[in-house]
Amino acid sequence: MPSEPVAVVGIGQTKHVAARRDVSMAGLVREAAQRALLDAELTWADIDAVVIGKAPDFFEGVMMPELYLADALGAVGKPMLRVHTAGSVGGSTALVATNLVRSRVHATVLTLAYEKQSESNAMWGLSLPIPFQQPLLAGAGGFFAPHVRAYMRRSGAPDTVGSLVAYKDRRNALLNPYAHLHEHDITLEKVQASPMLWDPIRYSETCPSSDGAVAMVLTDRAGAARSPRPPAWLHGGAMRSEPTLFAGKDAVSPKAGQDCAADVYRQAGIADPRRDIDAVEMYVPFSWYEPMWLENLGFAAEGEGWKLTEAGVTELDGDLPVNMSGGVLSTNPIGASGMIRFAEAALQVRGLAGEHQVDGARRVLGHAYGGGSQFFSMWLVGSEPPTS
Amino acid sequence: MTTEVLKAPLVVEFPFTRSLGPVQSAFLTGLREQVVLGVRTADGRTLVPPVEYDPVTADEIRDLVEVAPTGTVTTWAWNHAPRRGQPLDTPFAWVLVRLDGADTALLHALDAPGPDAVHTGMRVRIRWAAERSGAITDIACFERYDGDGDGDGDGDGGHEVADHDGQFESMVTGIVAQARLDYSYSPGRAQTAYINALAERRIVGERCPSCRKVYVPPRGACPTCGVGTAEQVQVGPGGTVTTYCIVNIKARNLDIEVPYVYAHIALDGADLALHGRIGGIPYDQVRMGLRVEPVWTEGGRYPDHYRPTGEPDADYETYKELL
Numbered sequence: 001m002p003s004e005p006v007a008v009v010g011i012g013q014t015k016h017v018a019a020r021r022d023v024s025m026a027g028l029v030r031e032a033a034q035r036a037l038l039d040a041e042l043t044w045a046d047i048d049a050v051v052i053g054k055a056p057d058f059f060e061g062v063m064m065p066e067l068y069l070a071d072a073l074g075a076v077g078k079p080m081l082r083v084h085t086a087g088s089v090g091g092s093t094a095l096v097a098t099n100l101v102r103s104r105v106h107a108t109v110l111t112l113a114y115e116k117q118s119e120s121n122a123m124w125g126l127s128l129p130i131p132f133q134q135p136l137l138a139g140a141g142g143f144f145a146p147h148v149r150a151y152m153r154r155s156g157a158p159d160t161v162g163s164l165v166a167y168k169d170r171r172n173a174l175l176n177p178y179a180h181l182h183e184h185d186i187t188l189e190k191v192q193a194s195p196m197l198w199d200p201i202r203y204s205e206t207c208p209s210s211d212g213a214v215a216m217v218l219t220d221r222a223g224a225a226r227s228p229r230p231p232a233w234l235h236g237g238a239m240r241s242e243p244t245l246f247a248g249k250d251a252v253s254p255k256a257g258q259d260c261a262a263d264v265y266r267q268a269g270i271a272d273p274r275r276d277i278d279a280v281e282m283y284v285p286f287s288w289y290e291p292m293w294l295e296n297l298g299f300a301a302e303g304e305g306w307k308l309t310e311a312g313v314t315e316l317d318g319d320l321p322v323n324m325s326g327g328v329l330s331t332n333p334i335g336a337s338g339m340i341r342f343a344e345a346a347l348q349v350r351g352l353a354g355e356h357q358v359d360g361a362r363r364v365l366g367h368a369y370g371g372g373s374q375f376f377s378m379w380l381v382g383s384e385p386p387t388s
Numbered sequence: 389m390t391t392e393v394l395k396a397p398l399v400v401e402f403p404f405t406r407s408l409g410p411v412q413s414a415f416l417t418g419l420r421e422q423v424v425l426g427v428r429t430a431d432g433r434t435l436v437p438p439v440e441y442d443p444v445t446a447d448e449i450r451d452l453v454e455v456a457p458t459g460t461v462t463t464w465a466w467n468h469a470p471r472r473g474q475p476l477d478t479p480f481a482w483v484l485v486r487l488d489g490a491d492t493a494l495l496h497a498l499d500a501p502g503p504d505a506v507h508t509g510m511r512v513r514i515r516w517a518a519e520r521s522g523a524i525t526d527i528a529c530f531e532r533y534d535g536d537g538d539g540d541g542d543g544d545g546g547h548e549v550a551d552h553d554g555q556f557e558s559m560v561t562g563i564v565a566q567a568r569l570d571y572s573y574s575p576g577r578a579q580t581a582y583i584n585a586l587a588e589r590r591i592v593g594e595r596c597p598s599c600r601k602v603y604v605p606p607r608g609a610c611p612t613c614g615v616g617t618a619e620q621v622q623v624g625p626g627g628t629v630t631t632y633c634i635v636n637i638k639a640r641n642l643d644i645e646v647p648y649v650y651a652h653i654a655l656d657g658a659d660l661a662l663h664g665r666i667g668g669i670p671y672d673q674v675r676m677g678l679r680v681e682p683v684w685t686e687g688g689r690y691p692d693h694y695r696p697t698g699e700p701d702a703d704y705e706t707y708k709e710l711l
């Protein structure tokens with residue numbers, strides 16, 4: 001028996017900001033969930049199960065969101081699950097929810113992810129003083145910057161590529177009312193003049209710290225038929241993991257990322273991602289990860305990803321727009337960041353992305369990763385139902 | 389050779405902040421003013437402590453009511469050995485108390501001389517803390533209450549709930565939730581051997597019996613093959629900088645002058661790079677392929693940093709798999 005087609009019929013997110021002091025965590029997730037229900041024109045009673053994702057527990061000191069947030073998410077009497085996979089959690093949470101529909105366990109599932117970075121400290125959570133261990137010698141970007149230098153060495157990319165990505169994403173964010181950073185006076189010169197924090201990463205090439213939540217309503221074919229607005233259809237979804245450190249790890253282009261993308265393309269019947277996919281919303285916490293992921297995901301040959309960025313291919317009006325929403329570089333409630341990518345992909349194929357809509361986006365990839373390139377999750381959504 | 393495995397306490401603590409939202413804000417501010425607030429649900433029940441969303445219908449609820457500072461124990465457990473941070477430092481009962489006027493029970497502590505003095509159904513009242521700030525600890529604890537209810541049989545102990553607008557002077561809108569976890573941490577057999585060797589200024593990894601890769605520091609198992617490792621292999625002291633960044637912002641709790649170079653260093657004989665600081669050379673002259681060696685300081689558990697050996701740079705082909 002073929003699996004059930006899965007449709008995204010409701011999407012909601014909060015306006016992402018540095019600090020939402022006016023709401024509790026319950027109030028924050030509620031806001032996103034209610035907007036998703038409103039978009040789908042459904043009520044709490046229409047939801048069969050809830051799947052939630054959030055940041056690692058030490059990041060914000062909430063150990064059991066599935067317990068604390070059940071009331072706010074109308075989960076009483078229903079299954080409620082929590083998913084953990086570090087920074088990729090938003091993506092894997094959406095995929096766990098997807099699989100509940102795909103396997104016909106439930107007809108309609110609410111999935112959401114959130115983080116209030118203002119009430120926590122991610123850097124502290126990442127650098128606990130473990131006895132006998134050498135303290136981490138660099139800040140958050142210090143973990144990523146050596147990988148960026150390795151990419152530059154390997155690809156021969158000119159050192160301006162990172163600033164082009166940041167300039168593009170920050171301009172895209174100006175078209176997205178939900179994005180955290182709205183830098184109206186952004187210029188390429190400003191990006192290139194911003195301080196070098198962890199050389200080769202500049203301040204303007206790093207992600208902000210945000211409070212925000214995102215929610216989606218996923219449903220089956222019958223549910224999609226009742227949807228008041230166009231659904232986004234799942235064409236492929238996959239997760240992969242590998243250790244953060246092992247002999248032979250390729251931190252520039254991790255094998256788990258390549259394998260995950262290949263699985264998604266196989267499910268979706270994508271022979272040539274560069275030709276067959278219209279746009280990509282990918283997890284780029286530091287600007288240089290755009291060209292790195294373009295290669296890892298098969299949009300460019302090894303060492304060639306930066307050429308797409310440099311040629312303007314990834315601009316909003318380019319041939320392969322990347323991070324139309326403004327991306328993680330403009331909005332980063334870590335626990336939600338992966339699902340925001342997935343939701344943006346769905347908004348694009350539904351034609352509901354507003355000012356940052358890519359004309360004629362029919363197949364869009366959503367990508368998330370986390371935990372020192374340990375976890376990958378991706379989905380490919382389309383404007384038409386899958387044929388098989 | 390068996391060596392004692394290292395062990396040390398690990399305390400993880402952080403002052404998480406919490407925005408309260410409208411309902412918890414009213415509840416905690418009320419406690420500061422010696423007023424206990426609950427919420428009324430669509431089906432007419434009163435929930436204390438209050439919640440923002442109806443647990444049955446999922447609707448938003450904002451109708452606040454004031455309940456009594458007296459109530460009835462619905463169940464309890466004796467705590468014979470209070471721990472740090474608990475409401476009382478002498479043995480006490482954990483109790484669920486249904487305050488008069490409420491339909492649900494609140495968890496708190498009951499001050500009582502012993503378990504024989506506690507029973508389900510006993511009448512209790514709030515003992516307010518002398519200093520109150522808008523926190524659940526504004527209720528110091530509960531204590532036995534000998535006063536009577538009004539005996540009208542409606543179970544409210546003589547207290548009719550009254551609507552409340554939840555507004556007070558200077559509302560409490562956030563709290564600091566100091567979280568603390570106490571662990572006993574052990575790095576395990578393999579890392580203990582590694583750390584003990586460091587004390588002799590030797591860097592010792594372990595080789596996987598299957599793929600033959602040498603792990604430094606060793607984890608006791610190969611993450612690729614999933615088999616245990618035991619064969620010890622001394623690596624270094626020389627190594628190659630495979631990639632790096634220049635750190636220009638001071639990290640908290642790190643007493644290192646910026647800028648400095650944070651590098652991945654593949655020690656000779658190791659199959660993955662470890663991380664370290666490069667010194668003894670201007671930061672802007674560090675490069676991929678630079679040959680380095682550890683510099684030890686008196687009493688340091690780890691090399692303080694790595695410095696150039698003066699050898700010619702390593703060829704990219706020799707370390708490109710070790711970035």
Ligand SMILES: [Zn+2]
Binds near residue numbers: 600
């Ligand atoms: Zn092995």
